[in-house]
Amino acid sequence: MPLSLFSPLPQPLLHSFSSTKSTASRIRATPSRLRLSVVKATSSDKESSGNVPEDDPSFNPFGFVTDNPSSRSAIQLPETPAEDGNVGQMLYRTEDKGREFGSTIRSGKLRWFVRETGSKESRRGTVVFLHGAPTQSFSYRTVMSEMSEAGFHCYAPDWIGFGFSDKPQPGYGFNYTEKEYHEAFDKLLDTLEIKSPFFLVVQGFLVGSYGLTWALKNPSKVEKLAILNTPLTVSSPVPGLFKQLRIPLFGEFTCQNAILAERFIEGGSPYVLKNEKADVYRLPYLSSGGPGFALLETAKKINFGDTLSQIANGFSSGSWDKPTLLAWGMADKYLSQSIAEEFEKQNPQNVKLRLIEGAGHLPQEDWPEKVVAALRSFF
Numbered sequence: 357m358p359l360s361l362f363s364p365l366p367q368p369l370l371h372s373f374s375s376t377k378s379t380a381s382r383i384r385a386t387p388s389r390l391r392l393s394v395v396k397a398t399s400s401d402k403e404s405s406g407n408v409p410e411d412d413p414s415f416n417p418f419g420f421v422t423d424n425p426s427s428r429s430a431i432q433l434p435e436t437p438a439e440d441g442n443v444g445q446m447l448y449r450t451e452d453k454g455r456e457f458g459s460t461i462r463s464g465k466l467r468w469f470v471r472e473t474g475s476k477e478s479r480r481g482t483v484v485f486l487h488g489a490p491t492q493s494f495s496y497r498t499v500m501s502e503m504s505e506a507g508f509h510c511y512a513p514d515w516i517g518f519g520f521s522d523k524p525q526p527g528y529g530f531n532y533t534e535k536e537y538h539e540a541f542d543k544l545l546d547t548l549e550i551k552s553p554f555f556l557v558v559q560g561f562l563v564g565s566y567g568l569t570w571a572l573k574n575p576s577k578v579e580k581l582a583i584l585n586t587p588l589t590v591s592s593p594v595p596g597l598f599k600q601l602r603i604p605l606f607g608e609f610t611c612q613n614a615i616l617a618e619r620f621i622e623g624g625s626p627y628v629l630k631n632e633k634a635d636v637y638r639l640p641y642l643s644s645g646g647p648g649f650a651l652l653e654t655a656k657k658i659n660f661g662d663t664l665s666q667i668a669n670g671f672s673s674g675s676w677d678k679p680t681l682l683a684w685g686m687a688d689k690y691l692s693q694s695i696a697e698e699f700e701k702q703n704p705q706n707v708k709l710r711l712i713e714g715a716g717h718l719p720q721e722d723w724p725e726k727v728v729a730a731l732r733s734f735f
């Protein structure tokens with residue numbers, strides 16, 4: 357007999373509940389004795405109960421997480437959860453990772469996390485590396501190390517709202533607009549005493565685009581510009597993540613996904629991140645809700661059409677005369693090679709394209725050795 361929400365329970369069912377009450381009342385669960393175990397059904401059980409086999413790809417209750425191999429450790433339930441299966445313990449496992457070459461530097465009212473390799477006396481000049489969203493300067497760690505060995509002095513800050521830098525609440529000193537990002541970056545350059553002109557390397561969406569618009573407004577401070585995979589033309593597509601973030605309510609939910617950064621990286625790459633790397637990219641989003649809301653505000657405030665028009669027009673012939681390198685990952689699943697080729701055609705005298713085979717959206721993460729080779733020969 358079908359049951360409705362307000363139907364009384366049948367007597368046999370009531371009896372089955374009451375018969376277990378006395379047993380349940382005798383169970384005393386304590387944290388030290390609590391255990392989780394996985395019961396695997398036998399083939400006969402599966403056939404008799406109608407359960408879907410475990411190896412059936414359609415059966416995946418945690419599919420939103422476990423379809424990303426590098427993220428599985430974030431949700432696996434161990435036998436004793438109190439030991440290493442909760443968010444607090446994941447933070448303990450990862451809190452010291454990802455800070456290579458870095459320190460916190462106060463610039464005005466904001467604290468930036470800045471990585472630095474080499475020294476001010478480096479003979480070949482200063483290079484500033486700017487990351488895109490939703491990543492962090494950690495992606496440049498290997499490139500920076502090798503570039504300093506080649507004689508360069510390197511800086512790579514985490515943009516405000518990203519990585520280990522400050523993440524102010526919108527409306528309280530920082531609103532995540534293009535103008536504010538530019539002003540904060542100018543102050544940081546003064547704090548670091550970076551003398552102009554310097555070499556600039558830019559990659560990625562949102563804040564990566566702001567790195568390019570900053571260069572357009574400050575050409576005298578840039579000696580040479582290297583662009584890794586970044587939206588450059590008005591036809592550059594906007595990834596689904598940033599579209600989702602702009603949807604009311606759904607954006608607020610999406611921005612709190614602790615693994616969104618690593619999923620975004622892998623979504624644009626032919627490779628899967630190792631766990632130790634994925635730990636660093638997820639750490640800021642595990643630590644608090646601040647990074648997610650900072651990303652949300654940045655995605656909401658940017659005008660993609662206007663920003664891409666600035667970039668396309670600003671770097672065209674007659675507008676930009678600085679030597680510019682496009683070091684482009686050919687396997688980028690967000691931005692195709694044709695975008696780089698179209699951008700080069702707009703200013704062939706000053707823009708040179710160098711394709712990086714085997715690298716995706718983050719060439720500096722996928723194949724840093726090839727990025728270093730391209731930068732060294734260009735700078």
